[in-house]
Amino acid sequence: MTVSLELDHLRVVLVRTRNPLNIGAAARAMSNFGFHHLRVVNPYEVAFRQARSAVGASALLANAEVYGTVDEAVADCSLVVGTTAVRNRELHHQLRPIEYGARLMLKQLASGPVALLFGSEKAGLSNADLSHCHWLVRIPTREENISMNLGQAVAVCLYELVRDSQIKSTHLSEKAKSQKSRKSQGLDSHQSAPMVEVERITSVLFDVLRATRYWNPGAGAATEVKVRRLVRRLNIPVGDAEVWLGILRQILWKIRSGEKSLP
């Protein structure tokens, strides 16, 4: 199997992983299935050091990137997918079976970076983590024992991506070709904007909501999480991101200039 461009676009993001064996296991599964880019967010320091220095730890692990926040870890990705075992919690996100989710991810991987997030062994992804996700996938485990080992969950998700890409490999390369030609015609503006631009828009929107008193002065992190999700659900096209940012900045400027002139 050669390294496919699609698979090379995946960023496996481990958030607050505590067990070094799980980081190592994730890296091994990535290597097995042809993925290269591991990102760890705020890992339990000792765990990460141990995993990196383990016998047989791969180049993949040595090259893993460490981030302080999920925000930074997904900045260059145009699609962010979270993993969860939970079904009954009031989810604010669409929850897709991994079989189907993998197919959607592969489509996006053909054109650019996609992040797949895995939470900590104990608590999974927090609501704040989830607020960075476009949607979630779940593995079909039983109600009676829903929660998978982290390394095994990573293996199953990556297998599903490879499984799909193999079955569809010819299909995809054809698709990539047609997208390439679309790109050369400058028609790729409908794809989702990368997260760094979406977060920029979100951040100006926060300022607007504060300036308009749509938010109470005391509005905290939970409110921000809600609006962050709201913005992600829009799937702002990359070709429109600058326009929306411009509109929001104009709004902010206007509100502030109005306030300055208050008696």
Next chain:
Amino acid sequence: MTVSLELDHLRVVLVRTRNPLNIGAAARAMSNFGFHHLRVVNPYEVAFRQARSAVGASALLANAEVYGTVDEAVADCSLVVGTTAVRNRELHHQLRPIEYGARLMLKQLASGPVALLFGSEKAGLSNADLSHCHWLVRIPTREENISMNLGQAVAVCLYELVRDSQIKSTHLSEKAKSQKSRKSQGLDSHQSAPMVEVERITSVLFDVLRATRYWNPGAGAATEVKVRRLVRRLNIPVGDAEVWLGILRQILWKIRSGEKSLP
């Protein structure tokens, strides 16, 4: 999900496993995916004792059957399938991709016990072990790093069995059910908002763009058309339409109240 008879017919057979963590991981994946019958052949004695006495070790592990030989461990099975990472060795067995192999196994599982064998971490299944197998399956790992962690290999194989059986039966009905209940709870909020709501949002946005002077006073129909398209490209979810409308109205109110107070 109820225990399906098919899945209950599978015997997961670990041959000469050395690492207790791997025995535990195999048991956990079995429990996740609804399999109950673990058999261990000639395990490294200490490893098995450790795995069994581990905190959280399951009933599944306590009920695991220990055999001295592969022969005895597969005696009641009508189909015996081996797992291997190897591709180039002179195989005397048919080697099937796991996606296809799982489908054949499911057919057999409908009528009686099937064994799925996993070899030791270091050497896999020996030629003697393989001689008990009808055929072999392999997971599509890369040539460059072909060998999977045992616990992860078990997870992927069992996932593939469940994936197949679910797509064909329980899963489908579950999906239908969850969709039905989502609908009855009015949670289909991810669908795009109807055009009447989108146009309401668009119209308030027009007012905002005029009020902020983002638009020149003379801006005409062509400019409106552009922004109308811009809004439609967002595919605003029906569940979010009211929130966006509220935000825009608040912005408009704030700008106008600022203007009124101008000297």
